[in-house]
Amino acid sequence: MLDLKDMNTKFSTDTKLESEIAYFENINLKLESGDIIASFKLAFKTFGKLNTDKSNAILVCHALTGDQYVAGNNPITGREGWWSRMVGPNKPVDTNKFFVICSNVLGGCSGSTGPKELQNGSDVAYGGDFPSVTIKDMVKAQSLLIESLNIEKLFSVIGGSMGAMQALQWAIDFPDKILNIIHIAGALKHSAQNIAFHEVGRQAIMSDPIWKNGKYFENNEVPERGLSVARMIAHITYLSENAMHRKFGRKLQSRDIISFGFDADFQVESYLRYQGKSFVERFDANSYLYLTRAMDYFDHDETFRKNIEFSHNPNNHLKYLIVSFTSDWLFPTIESKMIVNQLNSLSREVSFLEIDTDKGHDSFLLEEPQLDDVIKGFLTNNFAKIDE
Amino acid sequence: MNKINSIRKDWSLIETLIAPDRKILDIGCGDGGLMEQLENNRNAITHGIELNRDLAANAIARGFNVVHGNAELDLSQYSNNSFDYVILSQTLQAMMKPKDILSELLRIGSKAIVSFPNFGHWKIRLQLLISGKMPVTESLPYTWYDTPNIHFFTIKDFLNLCNEMNIVIEKSIGLTSKGRQFDISESISGVNFFTHEAIFLLSYKNFEPIKIKSSKKVFAKNSVIAN
Numbered sequence: 001m002l003d004l005k006d007m008n009t010k011f012s013t014d015t016k017l018e019s020e021i022a023y024f025e026n027i028n029l030k031l032e033s034g035d036i037i038a039s040f041k042l043a044f045k046t047f048g049k050l051n052t053d054k055s056n057a058i059l060v061c062h063a064l065t066g067d068q069y070v071a072g073n074n075p076i077t078g079r080e081g082w083w084s085r086m087v088g089p090n091k092p093v094d095t096n097k098f099f100v101i102c103s104n105v106l107g108g109c110s111g112s113t114g115p116k117e118l119q120n121g122s123d124v125a126y127g128g129d130f131p132s133v134t135i136k137d138m139v140k141a142q143s144l145l146i147e148s149l150n151i152e153k154l155f156s157v158i159g160g161s162m163g164a165m166q167a168l169q170w171a172i173d174f175p176d177k178i179l180n181i182i183h184i185a186g187a188l189k190h191s192a193q194n195i196a197f198h199e200v201g202r203q204a205i206m207s208d209p210i211w212k213n214g215k216y217f218e219n220n221e222v223p224e225r226g227l228s229v230a231r232m233i234a235h236i237t238y239l240s241e242n243a244m245h246r247k248f249g250r251k252l253q254s255r256d257i258i259s260f261g262f263d264a265d266f267q268v269e270s271y272l273r274y275q276g277k278s279f280v281e282r283f284d285a286n287s288y289l290y291l292t293r294a295m296d297y298f299d300h301d302e303t304f305r306k307n308i309e310f311s312h313n314p315n316n317h318l319k320y321l322i323v324s325f326t327s328d329w330l331f332p333t334i335e336s337k338m339i340v341n342q343l344n345s346l347s348r349e350v351s352f353l354e355i356d357t358d359k360g361h362d363s364f365l366l367e368e369p370q371l372d373d374v375i376k377g378f379l380t381n382n383f384a385k386i387d388e
Numbered sequence: 389m390n391k392i393n394s395i396r397k398d399w400s401l402i403e404t405l406i407a408p409d410r411k412i413l414d415i416g417c418g419d420g421g422l423m424e425q426l427e428n429n430r431n432a433i434t435h436g437i438e439l440n441r442d443l444a445a446n447a448i449a450r451g452f453n454v455v456h457g458n459a460e461l462d463l464s465q466y467s468n469n470s471f472d473y474v475i476l477s478q479t480l481q482a483m484m485k486p487k488d489i490l491s492e493l494l495r496i497g498s499k500a501i502v503s504f505p506n507f508g509h510w511k512i513r514l515q516l517l518i519s520g521k522m523p524v525t526e527s528l529p530y531t532w533y534d535t536p537n538i539h540f541f542t543i544k545d546f547l548n549l550c551n552e553m554n555i556v557i558e559k560s561i562g563l564t565s566k567g568r569q570f571d572i573s574e575s576i577s578g579v580n581f582f583t584h585e586a587i588f589l590l591s592y593k594n595f596e597p598i599k600i601k602s603s604k605k606v607f608a609k610n611s612v613i614a615n
Binding site for chain 1 (some may be wrong): 436451462
């Protein structure tokens with residue numbers, strides 16, 4: 001771990017930072033809710049090298065259950081990073097060329113300040129006493145991280161789902177600190193249906209007797225049942241009916257005939273149970289509550305156009321790449337098109353593609369060659385243009 | 389002329405109609421070929437719309453500002469006069485509502501550039517006259533039942549429509565089937581007979597703002613004065 005002060009001096013083009021935590025002491029981060037976090041830390045990972053004119057930095061924003069381990073090996077799960085098929089040497093987001101930063105969001109649970117971390121100057125975790133955070137707060141914290149890395153301008157901010165929300169928030173709040181955003185499977189707002197699904201997930205957690213108003217850690221317990229049910233529900237929304245049918249159909253799990261009971265007869269049940277179970281091992285239930293809430297509060301439906309048009313921060317130079325997927329019913333194409341429409345009505349430099357796939361909302365994490373091509377080309381060609 | 393050469397020829401003629409350093413919207417931009425040409429040779433700022441997913445993806449991957457979408461549905465999102473030129477190359481005949489598209493082009497752009505194959509060309513007339521079947525030619529190579537070209541029209545039809553819509557034809561270039569180029573407005577007779585493809589630079593009629601005086605304020609209304 002590296003202190004922020006050290007980092008400012010140590011961090012240069014030839015320093016390789018593999019795994020770091022940035023501490024922001026006595027910074028009094030004012031949150032959108034009005035609450036103040038006196039000190040906080042952000043866990044982040046970097047990949048590739050920052051070039052001498054510091055023009056090749058890309059921030060990747062993770063989705064709801066993601067973390068800073070976008071590429072390489074994730075020590076928590078022991079598996080590859082969540083977007084290692086997209087980010088890495090010679091990958092579409094090429095770390096031979098770009099300096100990629102990914103940080104765990106404020107309120108998260110893989111090293112950044114969040115409900116499972118200890119409160120300032122005490123040995124008790126925040127739990128349910130953690131203040132409500134929003135996407136705007138997460139982005140504010142990220143901007144402090146970028147500042148502390150001595151990077152004035154990010155070449156790009158990239159994210160899918162909740163990551164897309166952060167990318168859009170960057171375009172609204174810090175247009176002067178970025179050149180473009182890649183916004184995948186996102187929206188101007190979290191829809192009523194999406195809030196509803198989140199609410200069911202939260203209720204599953206909060207009705208688990210072990211949850212105890214978020215103080216489960218006092219007895220070293222985890223509301224496993226509630227959290228795994230929340231994950232199972234959410235996982236359904238990330239897929240599509242066709243993808244589920246293709247993957248599972250009505251196939252039975254480890255048996256030839258149905259059991260006439262409530263075991264996991266069907267493969268799809270077994271799969272969901274496994275998803276729920278493995279999620280509990282890596283994710284904090286309180287974090288899940290806070291982060292789903294942050295997504296619910298995200299709403300630029302009425303304000304986006306005005307924010308872009310009348311911002312005191314010049315944002316005319318921004319380029320936007322907006323991508324949606326045909327089978328994504330959580331963040332459907334129509335939501336992406338609303339962003340595109342508003343940007344076009346302001347004559348902004350926007351590109352939009354709806355990718356044809358049956359893999360649902362999770363498509364951005366999966367094998368989609370057209371997504372790879374578009375991201376790679378967009379980054380490479382636009383980088384060449386600023387390099388000229 | 390084969391299809392590719394014909395498009396290249398079309399593009400190079402379009403380029404001659406465009407002043408440098410302008411903002412351009414290319415409707416049906418494909419993989420961005422014309423946009424690239426205009427960025428390189430005219431220092432243009434280009435935007436495009438493309439209906440075909442793969443072509444749109446290619447154009448975006450080549451670094452162009454391209455929106456994957458349907459011009460007939462999506463043009464309304466652009467603001468009035470937000471481009472210097474709006475280009476519709478070889479596509480008007482494939483539109484559901486060509487007249488609406490034409491007025492959209494001139495709403496979004498100060499000027500519009502429209503190119504199309506002339507259905508009044510003598511080869512087409514001759515085919516229909518002699519064989520009694522829908523013509524199939526080099527520039528219109530489709531059979532009637534699977535053609536994307538659903539609104540056939542001739543140069544005369546187009547000129548009449550422009551007149552009706554109070555559109556000014558600033559420049560017009562005709563091409564014969566051999567690729568010979570001429571100015572449509574200067575050719576007196578037979579234009580509609582031997583023009584294979586036509587390219588028009590369009591704008592609305594110049595007009596004086598109508599000033600309406602009330603007791604307190606002067607209103608200026610930007611409207612087109614009809615003949």
